[in-house]
Amino acid sequence: MKTEIRKSVAGWQFWATLFILCAVAAYCGLNVLIRNISEINMLAAFYAKNSNDINRNTMSAAQSLYNNWIGMEWTSPLSGFYFFVFPFCAAIPYGLSLYQERRTGYIAQMMLRETRGKYLRNKYVAVFLSGGLVISIPVIVNIMIVAMHFPAYKPDLYCDICYSITAFSFGSHLFYSIPWLYIVLRVFTIFWYGGIAATMSMAVTFFSRNRFVILFSPMVFFLVLNYSNKLFPVTSEISPLRFLGSGTLGHVDTGVVMGEAVFLTAITILVVWIRGRKHDVL
């Protein structure tokens, strides 16, 4: 297990993808910072001229860290892009490893040294972790950048128009009561879906011999799911491409977010387990 995890995060694909995503996340953070600084300067200039203006509403709760991290802001085009390409980026670091090991015959060597089940389990965990980490670390970087400028004001219900969270949506209660825990929950959800996307490409390895099909299948799947949201009139958001970031004003149901994650995780585990057990390595 240790070796697999080390392999999954040691490759240049992991670091290259992490670097690109960190750059995207940092751009989003800096974009928000620069926009806010220019707004503050404009307001300062206004109040310098109108010193007797008493109608001051700074809406501090809206200018908070909790409202400006990548998962909650939509001012930057790259925040949308980040959550659009996440299934693809999650699969890049280690999603192809099973395919590569089958192609090179390395898998046969491993099967001689440990059981098939153990090998697949270790591989699954490593792929899941690499996908989750490569997607969630840049989000944490973004939070750190945003936190350099925005204070962590507790969200205020009176400023709810400035938040992309509808009533009774996923984690809304936590957002207003324990906001830091809400961020932790959201980052964990992003990590989980990153892991799912990576393991999805691992599962596709048993059906395709084309590396591009393996790599892109999670993205195509999530794109189709995203479109299904429009095709069928469903009451809550079902597309992770939208609900993981802030790309929706629709209702995000906790059951759907968690249920979908559990369902997709179970499907990938079943496919890897059933197909992997029967698949001849020779």
Add this chain to the structure above:
Amino acid sequence: MFYRIFLYDIRKGLLTDYKKAGIVVAVCAAFCIQFIQMRLNANLDASTASFGDVIFFGLSGMEKYKFAPDKPFVFPALWTLITVLPMFFVLYYPYYDLLGFGKNVLIQVKSRKVWWLSKCAWVTSYIITYFLIVYSVAFVISLFMGFSLSTEITKATYDMVVISSAEENINMGSNLVSFTGSMNLQLFVLPALTLITLGLLQMMISLVTSPIYSFLISSGILISSAYYMNPYMIGNYCMVQRSNLILADGMNFEVGVVILCGISLFSVLAGMIIFERREILSKALADE
């Protein structure tokens, strides 16, 4: 020699790839069904729609995005699916060919230029075929549903797609121009030309980086185009809703053709120069 390689590419990279046509047919059928569903929800008589309406609906994209604190940027799901799919389809054939049997072909041809130009012609043919399938499926469904086979866009569909979006964005409402109903060039020429350009650019970039990262760049261009309405964000030419026949400050057809042809030419020439200098023998068909 060029024709022989081109025919080989068509056979290997297009005709034997017929399974992907199934995906295109499914996506196209889905958006036709969505169109019919939306018309029924709006209490519009299905028989008054036209073939042009179906294509207009599929390639409409999204209205001009203007940032507002209460308006998140939501990328257009259908448009993204229709444009990203061909980018994925044309991504890997040249790469596999170069690292596999293509090396033998290169030796036979004795010219890298011919090989590269053949691949450029293949990308062009692939995208044209893709759009032919999309239009054919829409045509057959229109025929089956009793729609008019005209390419004119009806006022009802225009209202359903454009006016409903404009109402959400009050600032944009005043920007609309009077609707003429005829947008043949924007419906049938610009989308294909845009994706051909993007496909050639993607193929050129994949020579420098790798197909995976070149795909990331082309998707980035498409998503940024949805966000910024700018003549240099070429994805805008593929969105019928952003044409100057819909928006006063929309995309101009002539400017679009010039920019797209310029980028295509640049991609072909730059790719040719890069490919001439590229080491291909040391790179086996190994994993990236």
